[in-house]
Amino acid sequence: MKKRLPGIIFCMVLIFILALLTGCTGAGKEKSTFTFATWAAGEELKEFDAIIEKVNREAGGQYQVEVLSIPSDYYVKLATYIAANKTPDFFWLTQELISKYAQLGAIADLTEMFEDSKGLTPDQYYPGVLRSATYNGRFYGLPWIANPLVVYYNKDLFAAAGVAYPPATGGWTWDELIETAKALTRTEQDDYGNNYQQYGCIVDGWPNIETFIWAGGGDIIAENGVDILLDSEETIQGLTILHKILNAGITPPYREVGSLGSNNVWFEKQRVAMFMGGIQDNFEVKISKLPEKEQFRIGYAPMPVGLDGKAHSFNWTASTVMSRKLAKKQTAYEVMEKITLEFFKWKIASPISGEVERIVEIAPAKEPALETIQICLNNARSANYVPEWNEINHNLWLKLYNAMLNEGDFDYKSQVKAIAEEARKLIANRK
Amino acid sequence: MKKSQIGFLFILPWLLGLIIFTVFPIIAALYISMTDWSIIGQETFIGFRNFGNIFSDPAFYKALLVTMRYAVLAIPLTIIMALLVALSVNNQYKGIGIFRTIFYMPSIVSGVAVAIVFKWILDPSYGALNSLLRIFGITGPNWLYDSAWVLPSYLIMAVWGASGGLYIYLAALKDIPKELYEAATIDGAGWRQKIRYVTLPMLTPILFYNLVIGLIGAFRKFTDAYVLGGAGEEGVFYMVYLYRQAFSFYKMGYATALAWILFVIILGLTLIINYTKKYWVYSERK
Numbered sequence: 175m176k177k178r179l180p181g182i183i184f185c186m187v188l189i190f191i192l193a194l195l196t197g198c199t200g201a202g203k204e205k206s207t208f209t210f211a212t213w214a215a216g217e218e219l220k221e222f223d224a225i226i227e228k229v230n231r232e233a234g235g236q237y238q239v240e241v242l243s244i245p246s247d248y249y250v251k252l253a254t255y256i257a258a259n260k261t262p263d264f265f266w267l268t269q270e271l272i273s274k275y276a277q278l279g280a281i282a283d284l285t286e287m288f289e290d291s292k293g294l295t296p297d298q299y300y301p302g303v304l305r306s307a308t309y310n311g312r313f314y315g316l317p318w319i320a321n322p323l324v325v326y327y328n329k330d331l332f333a334a335a336g337v338a339y340p341p342a343t344g345g346w347t348w349d350e351l352i353e354t355a356k357a358l359t360r361t362e363q364d365d366y367g368n369n370y371q372q373y374g375c376i377v378d379g380w381p382n383i384e385t386f387i388w389a390g391g392g393d394i395i396a397e398n399g400v401d402i403l404l405d406s407e408e409t410i411q412g413l414t415i416l417h418k419i420l421n422a423g424i425t426p427p428y429r430e431v432g433s434l435g436s437n438n439v440w441f442e443k444q445r446v447a448m449f450m451g452g453i454q455d456n457f458e459v460k461i462s463k464l465p466e467k468e469q470f471r472i473g474y475a476p477m478p479v480g481l482d483g484k485a486h487s488f489n490w491t492a493s494t495v496m497s498r499k500l501a502k503k504q505t506a507y508e509v510m511e512k513i514t515l516e517f518f519k520w521k522i523a524s525p526i527s528g529e530v531e532r533i534v535e536i537a538p539a540k541e542p543a544l545e546t547i548q549i550c551l552n553n554a555r556s557a558n559y560v561p562e563w564n565e566i567n568h569n570l571w572l573k574l575y576n577a578m579l580n581e582g583d584f585d586y587k588s589q590v591k592a593i594a595e596e597a598r599k600l601i602a603n604r605k
Numbered sequence: 606m607k608k609s610q611i612g613f614l615f616i617l618p619w620l621l622g623l624i625i626f627t628v629f630p631i632i633a634a635l636y637i638s639m640t641d642w643s644i645i646g647q648e649t650f651i652g653f654r655n656f657g658n659i660f661s662d663p664a665f666y667k668a669l670l671v672t673m674r675y676a677v678l679a680i681p682l683t684i685i686m687a688l689l690v691a692l693s694v695n696n697q698y699k700g701i702g703i704f705r706t707i708f709y710m711p712s713i714v715s716g717v718a719v720a721i722v723f724k725w726i727l728d729p730s731y732g733a734l735n736s737l738l739r740i741f742g743i744t745g746p747n748w749l750y751d752s753a754w755v756l757p758s759y760l761i762m763a764v765w766g767a768s769g770g771l772y773i774y775l776a777a778l779k780d781i782p783k784e785l786y787e788a789a790t791i792d793g794a795g796w797r798q799k800i801r802y803v804t805l806p807m808l809t810p811i812l813f814y815n816l817v818i819g820l821i822g823a824f825r826k827f828t829d830a831y832v833l834g835g836a837g838e839e840g841v842f843y844m845v846y847l848y849r850q851a852f853s854f855y856k857m858g859y860a861t862a863l864a865w866i867l868f869v870i871i872l873g874l875t876l877i878i879n880y881t882k883k884y885w886v887y888s889e890r891k
Binding site: 249250253254256257274275278279280428429430432433564565568572573577580605 | 724837852855
């Protein structure tokens with residue numbers, strides 16, 4: 175036994191090392207099997223699984239798609255997969271990160287396959303939506319959702335205040351929104367005789383800063399992805415609109431918003447009359463589930479027209495992207511395209527034009543909003559996302575928007591110039 | 606085979622674990638700190654440039670200042686609070702176990718849950734704290750929404766969770782020989798003198814331990830700061846700043862360099878505290 179012991183220990187150590195090495199090299203994968211990473215969880219994941227199952231069924235064994243669910247810390251885990259050389263074949267990516275992942279060479283350039291495709295082509299997309307999936311003029315993702323901003327309003331509060339509804343087809347200006355909000359900001363009494371403040375609208379970091387910058391005709395970064403426009407006259411005019419809203423007493427003070435949980439709850443509880451939210455927001459269903467006494471009628475208006483004469487609707491989009499290791503793999507692209515086409519039937523709203531009617535199939539309660547939604551989709555706009563976007567946006571939030579929310583007399587004009595300089599330095603250091 | 610060789614083979618799995626999971630990551634971290642690496646791309650060796658960039662970044666100094674200011678105030682506050690609680694629950698009264706459990710509870714609650722609860726407590730309009738102040742006719746501050754009150758907000762949270770070290774203090778208190786108190790009584794010492802000349806000197810090794818652990822904890826403050834933030838940059842603690850560099854801005858090389866700087870800061874401060882040990886920490890060894 176004494177003589178055999180070292181041999182046994184040696185074998186155990188060898189097995190341990192081999193097990194580690196096996197883990198490091200990764201298991202071999204069939205070329206016809208693809209992994210699709212998603213942040214979907216719970217009910218959304220079940221729906222996602224059903225779509226993948228359908229695609230697999232229709233593939234008739236030619237290929238198989240496997241779901242990789244990453245419901246929390248999605249981007250941290252995704253980055254770890256990529257660093258470990260285990261990049262999922264397809265994965266969801268939010269618009270802000272497409273340029274970063276493209277610059278770092280993690281995702282495939284889809285331009286040729288996308289332009290040559292017979293199933294889904296760039297010209298089918300709303301331009302403002304597709305723009306978010308580009309970097310240096312090339313396509314890196316297939317957007318599968320469009321969620322531009324729309325103004326939801328409480329028709330009953332408008333009627334009680336004797337204020338005319340905003341036009342469902344648009345044309346109202348930011349000054350008109352402010353004046354409307356002023357008329358709707360009143361002291362009301364609850365059932366117990368306690369006074370409370372009803373506000374016209376709510377701005378608490380949402381809508382995002384782009385909405386206001388665009389309202390002034392300005393922008394953060396020029397289309398060339400290099401020039402910083404933050405300190406332009408137009409951008410400052412846009413920030414002045416935001417400053418005006420925050421200091422007109424028409425929105426709950428920032429420090430109070432959290433008291434109800436989140437900004438949308440203020441609208442649901444009829445504490446604000448107007449809410450700028452994505453077309454996907456399901457207020458209709460939420461309100462219908464409230465006790466009858468607390469229900470109200472919802473109206474819809476496009477975003478106000480800015481100083482440049484356009485009613486920009488900030489649009490949030492996510493895209494399906496493909497691992498760079500699959501670049502120029504036609505089969506892989508076709509699989510990804512097929513799945514993306516299925517997503518169009520699933521989410522509000524489809525990012526391709528001519529499909530607005532489909533919204534009613536997914537969410538029948540949205541029917542009264544269709545006309546307005548179509549306008550918002552036409553006006554959908556993405557920022558000019560660059561690899562340094564997260565840092566620039568972080569500065570804009572922490573040093574500008576947050577400060578404007580907390581301090582009424584904050585010198586935003588000087589601050590935005592300082593942030594512009596920092597942004598220029600970041601761009602100058604781009605590799 | 607020699608007995609010592611067999612012994613070595615027995616510890617080999619542990620040794621391999623140490624090399625693979627501790628030594629190798631430390632060496633890798635040192636290398637990563639000298640690279641321009643974004644996790645998802647190829648790394649480029651850039652020498653000490655990350656360190657140079659860090660020392661010329663105003664955000665680094667701001668995060669360091671926020672963290673140091675917190676550490677300077679929170680560490681003594683939490684030590685004093687924990688000690689006071691330990692002294693008050695040290696005696697064997699009926700039901701004292703319930704109080705000990707209540708005081709110890711903060712240390713077993715998840716950091717995220719604590720942060721969420723404090724978000725409500727510190728709510729300027731409807732929070733428990735300002736509602737309490739209102740009863741006394743005091744208009745409470747805006748806490749996390751006012752840059753001047755962000756630090757006091759975090760200090761309140763720190764004090765609330767201070768009794769995490771309760772059981773260590775209790776164990777140390779139980780360890781103080783009764784003879785010392787008896788001798789002090791014979792010498793005519795009152796309770797204040799007993800605490801001043803017996804309890805505190807005998808507790809200095811534990812105070813030293815808690816000071817070092819508190820220092821490490823204060824500089825590594827992350828969870829509640831990440832969840833709650835604070836007005837402007839006042840809620841950006843060092844670790845939050847580091848995390849953002851790594852996982853929001855994809856600057857893993859830069860973030861790893863930040864981690865090394867934090868390591869050096871903590872090590873330096875610990876060495877300084879250790880140097881002062883001979884002046885104030887009681888030791889039976891001479």
